[in-house]
Amino acid sequence: DEACPLSGLVHDCVRVExxxxxxxLWELFETLEFQQVVIFVKLAETALRLEKKLIEDGFPAIAVHAELQEQERSWRQERFKTFEKRILVTTDGQRRVDCERVxxxxxxxxxxxxxxxxxRAAHAGRSAHPRALVTFASSEEEGPFEEIRKELRIHLAATLGA
Known part of the structure; x- marks a missing residue:
C-alpha cells in the first residue's frame, strides 16, 4: 500500500550504545549508498552537534529543530529539498520535508x-532507489524498540549487524 509509510521499506536495527x-553512523555512510539521508535525534543540541561534526568531516549536512525561528527552519529545509544538502539532521516533531531523493x-x-x-518511516519518501530505515538502539532502548517493532509487525533485515 503506497499510503503506508512502511510499504517497500527495509527496516534494520543496530545495537549501539x-x-x-x-x-x-560514519561507518554506515562509508558502506551504504544513498541519495539523501534524514537523521532523527531527540534533542536540538544533538542535532547541532551532529551537524557540526558532519560538516567538519566534509558531509553536506544541515540541521532543523524546534529551537530555530520558522523562517530559518524553512530556509534550511529548502536547502535540503533542492539537493544543496544531502543530509538532514532533525528532531522528531518537525514538519516533514517531502523529498523524493530521501x-x-x-x-x-x-x-x-x-x-x-x-x-520517521514517512520521510523515506518515494525514492526510486532502495529505501531503508535504520534504528540505533542501546541495550536500554532495545526492549522498548522491540515492543514497537512487534506492534507494527516490522520484520528487521538484520543486514547491518551489531
Whole structure:
C-alpha cells in the first residue's frame, strides 16, 4: 500500500550504545549508498552537534529543530529539498520535508512510540532507489524498540549487524 509509510521499506536495527553512535553512523555512510539521508535525534543540541561534526568531516549536512525561528527552519529545509544538502539532521516533531531523493533514514536515537517510528518511516519518501530505515538502539532502548517493532509487525533485515 503506497499510503503506508512502511510499504517497500527495509527496516534494520543496530545495537549501539550512545557513545559509539557517531562512529557507527560514519561507518554506515562509508558502506551504504544513498541519495539523501534524514537523521532523527531527540534533542536540538544533538542535532547541532551532529551537524557540526558532519560538516567538519566534509558531509553536506544541515540541521532543523524546534529551537530555530520558522523562517530559518524553512530556509534550511529548502536547502535540503533542492539537493544543496544531502543530509538532514532533525528532531522528531518537525514538519516533514517531502523529498523524493530521501532513500535512507536513521533513527540516531530510538523512537519512543510507534507513531514516532511511522513518522520517521514517512520521510523515506518515494525514492526510486532502495529505501531503508535504520534504528540505533542501546541495550536500554532495545526492549522498548522491540515492543514497537512487534506492534507494527516490522520484520528487521538484520543486514547491518551489531
Amino acid at each position: 550512545p557513545q559509539d553512535r557517531d562512529r557507527r 532513500n535512507l533514514v536513521f533513527g540516531y536515537d530510538a523512537p519512543d512510540t510507534s507513531d514516532t517510528y511511522l513518522r
